[in-house]
Amino acid sequence: MNRHVLVLVIILILSSIMFSSCKDTTAPQQVDWRIFFWNSVPILGKTNSYKFTAEWYGTDTNVQQSDNYALSLNSQDIPLVTESTYHSWQLKAPSVQLDAGATYNMVFSRNGEEICSTEVTIPCTPxxxxxxxxxxxxxxxxxxxxxxxxxxxxxxxxxxxxxxxxxxxxxxxxxxxxxxxxxxxxxxxxxxxxxxxxxxxxxxQENSFDTKKATIRAAQTTVIYY
Missing domain, CATH: 2.60.40 (Immunoglobulin-like)
Structure with missing residues (x-):
């Protein structure tokens, strides 16, 4: 298997563990959205290109894949695409330029209605x-x-x-x-x-942020292959 595909699989497994094992007792027990910023950095170099996904886990049947979703970081609009998954669907931004250690004001909305607005700090790169x-x-x-x-x-x-x-x-x-x-x-x-x-x-590395309607994770992975 291609090594970049392999590390993607590993990151997705780790992300599911992160979401399911969060120990923050102040976080909602059930949220509508799981939002994830992640970046994989091979040991040969560093990059500030992150992937963004937002996956719907709520029960409101009015929420549809075809709705109009919007993401902004520090007032900069980030284009989103939708993609079907094995159990549902998710929103994706394949490449978002973010700086390690920086804090961004994130606003995520559906059909003009705000889902969450919070600060997200990207982990530092070790x-x-x-x-x-x-x-x-x-x-x-x-x-x-x-x-x-x-x-x-x-x-x-x-x-x-x-x-x-x-x-x-x-x-x-x-x-x-x-x-x-x-x-x-x-x-x-x-x-x-x-x-x-x-x-x-x-x-x-992982930072976590939780709102009433969304749980948000920002992760950075550095990997070496043998």
Missing amino acids: TITFPQSFNPTETNNISWSLLSNSHAQYVYVCAESNPESKSIYYLDWIDLLASDRSFSLPANTVIPQGQNDSFSFGLQ
């Missing part, structure tokens, strides 16, 4: 030292620096094998403290899936 090689039978250490803490951060590791052109995965993710700046992955944590596995090792 500077990470990854191991030069990855051996699942040995301890693997990473360390990083960060200008300011995110609300949460995660480490993930993945092993992939492709026997007979069928991808097989092992994926694990580990919650970290927001103040952590290093992590040691114990030997034999990753379960190889074949004789010629490829591995990926990543760190994800």
